[in-house]
Amino acid sequence: MKLWSLWRKREKELEKEIQHHLQMAAAERGERGASRRDAEAAAKREFGNVELVKEVTRDAWGWRWLEDLCDDARFSVRMLLKNPGFTIVAILSLALGIGATTAMFSVVYGVLVNPYPYVNTDRMVHLTVQETRGNPLFINLNGPQLQQLRQAGSLESVAAMQGWNLTTTEGDLPEDVRAAYLTSNSFIFLGVPTLLGRGLLPSDAPEGQDPENVVVLGYQFWQRHYNGDPDIVGKKIQLVHKSYEIIGVARPRFTWGDGEVYLPLKLTADPTRTYFPMTRLKPGVTRAAANAELQSLLEQFAKQTPSHFPEHFHVTLAGLNDHFVERIGGTLYLLLAAVALLLLIGCGNVSILLLARGTARQHELAVRSAIGAGRSRIVRQLLTEALMLSLGGAAIGVAMANNLVKLIVDWLPEFSFPHEAAISINLPVLFFSVGLALLTGIVFGISPALRSARPDLAQVMQANARKTTAGVRGRRTHSILIAGQIALTLLLLAGAGVAMQGFLGMMRVNLGYDPHNTMSVGIPVHDDNYKTWEARGTYFHQLLLKVNEMPEAVSAGISTNATPPNNGWDERFEISGKPAAEEQRARLNFVSAGYFVVLRIPLLQGRIWYESEAMHGANLALINQTLARQYFPNGGAIGSEIRVPALKGEPPLDLSAAGSDGWFQVVGIVGDARNDGLRNPIMPSVYVPYTIMMPVFTQILVRTNVPPLTVLHAVREQIHTVDPDQQSDRDVRDLDGWIKHEPEWEQEHLVATLFAGFGILALVLAATGLYSVISYTVAQRTGEFGIRMALGAMRKDVLLIVFRSAAMSVVAGVLAGVMLTISLNRVFTRWIEGSSLDALVLAGVILLLVITSGLSCFIPARRASSVDPTVALRYE
């Protein structure tokens, strides 16, 4: 705009300058005695062509190209406005493609390209190991081990974190706050400045002293709890009856450890307390070298605290984003590919429209070329038109993308992408979209422009603007474009079919428990409370009783770690008298007897333990059907004994009953319920009384006679009556909600919904393309049809001609699409897990395409067949 006003100013100045010149020249002639009229005429004659002078002068400005561009743009806009139907269809086709691509790209950019705000993220690594079965495990270390890790030669620096649930003790009910205790070098380690105030500093946790009572607020917590109060720094916050001074507020993207508040951590010498380390490699040190160095160090640690390590492992440091790339990277790229296809289909559409219009404009272009327009000038003009379309499409597309991005972010599996990621339409994404628009403009514009810019002058002029049958070559280009569109649409629809089939299959999976009207309320226990086994057991029992006595509660149970569909600790177990040839693993669950009632998991054999037995910490166990079938194929499970060697508490945090690592008597077999997600087969499961092992956390399951979340507040009040400081997790969901929270559910939901949406859009675009081509050819051949009908062709003959012209490209497109789909099937099965192309889906997709194509042909074909020959022959 600024450039434009500058241009206007210079233009005006030039005009003034020339007028002055003419006046001076005329005035001088006037002084010499010429009449006014003669003087003016002579001055003009001497000056020459004013417009020409202006033009050559403007050339000296070096803005000629801009001037041409402006002319072209102005002319293009005029041409586009003259054909609003064409323009709207073209811009919308592009807007859909560009909008969807922009949205997907912003997710890819946010999650995979630039996920973290921290410094030197490329050298930051997670301390992970692979156990014998190849599963990666995060390793936590205790204080002395961390000090030793700091000495490692390949590491530049080490910081550590411990997560803990605190509560605010100010409101009517205690509110849960996720605290991240960070070693005092962490803010320097991460290198992100705070939004307000300062971060934690080494002076906040002096060596050998208790840390200062200071806290840095996470951005979200600051927004939620303090409404973003800008004067918060220096105020106090009460957490579990302790007052902390607020020294700073973190930036929005600083979400390390998903902390809501950050407190200084003091490493203790207590070997049972472990911390989550974060490490940065020295520059130039490869991961392989660091793995080798840390292997021997970690083996040494494993000897000190065997229960914190798997039996056999090798160190494989993982980059910060590796885990997420593995989980969601493929899915995101797949979706990006899908929207790229959509964009291509949109481009195809616009190409078709432009070609059709180019043919209609042949006369105009021929005239322009006859009066001296160069070929490159015409190509430039047509390309400008194409670019105007694509930029218009991009503008609308980006506006739509904003909404789509929000939708996708909502649907992304919650723990499959880094929470630091800023997924939005930001500057790099905008650059991408504009670049994309220019590229698409050239892609769909260049071929029509080149073709139209080469009009056969003699032929076109002679044809006297009479519409003739389009050349064979033009029709072939159309056919190829249509076939290509249909092939790509088929590919997208097949992908959508596969994804939806996979998702629906997962929805139909037999859960083995009844998730409806049930919720799980997580209860984190405070650090210094209920430190003995008896006290904690009684406390949990009281909580259970209190919830159970609510009128809305149908039944209640404790499920320390057993809330399906992904539950239990994965542990090695032994069966008495049956030495194991290979490692036997099962999911170990700590539950109360009511658990099975709440979830309606049937007891198949034997009995469930009594509450009184649980209160004594009796060594009784239930197993699921899978375990019974796998390890007791000939029966005899009941009465046998099993043992989990690693089942031993670590006071003061994890309290276990005496003899918890001893033999447990199997008293019953219960039905199988999903315990390893919705997709994987059910794992062998062992259920033992919750009193056997009580960590600083429990969960109460409650089945209600009303929608469960409506009584959440009442449940919290019940808990409050037992211990006024006892908060519960803020993230409480019903069991249907937890199913929808499973990463595989979220992922398949995302892929299936988006693919279906893209597939439908592609179908609409392809139908529009086909419809435009047929309408256009029909209009071109109106005269021909008139002649045919005058010579005795029937309506159905004309219909047939029209259909036949489309049928070839549709059939070719379907065939190409089927081949493309089959050859890409491997990609589908890889990234849309648990699904592969089946013939039924493919047949359905083909049918859908053929019907849609038929409909898009039928309307213009009917129009063609219903022309009155006399009208058609005169038609011009």
Add this chain to the structure above:
Amino acid sequence: MKEGYRNRIELLQGTLDLLILQTLLWSAQHGYGISQAIRANSGDLLQVDAGSLYPALHRLEKQKWICADWKISENNQEVKVYRLTAAGRKQLTRERSRWEQISDAIGGVLNPGKKESAS
């Protein structure tokens, strides 16, 4: 009129710039004034047509050898007046010496005998 036309000399490439710069050396001038000055000082022999003059002026302005101000004339009109800049002054010396070299060289070719005295 016909007479004047016949007497016009096509300017050598680049010499118009030199003439403009030289004209502006002593006083600022508007476009018409520059063309009149060149004509007068060349004894009506050199007539610069507008189609060459204005592109040249705008080109020199873009190169920052001359700059333009808007002034109010006697009959209350806005007039674009060009004047030489410091860079233009330097350019003028460069162009002058180049021109002298060329004219010496051409003179030398036309009068081979006087070669020594020319330098």
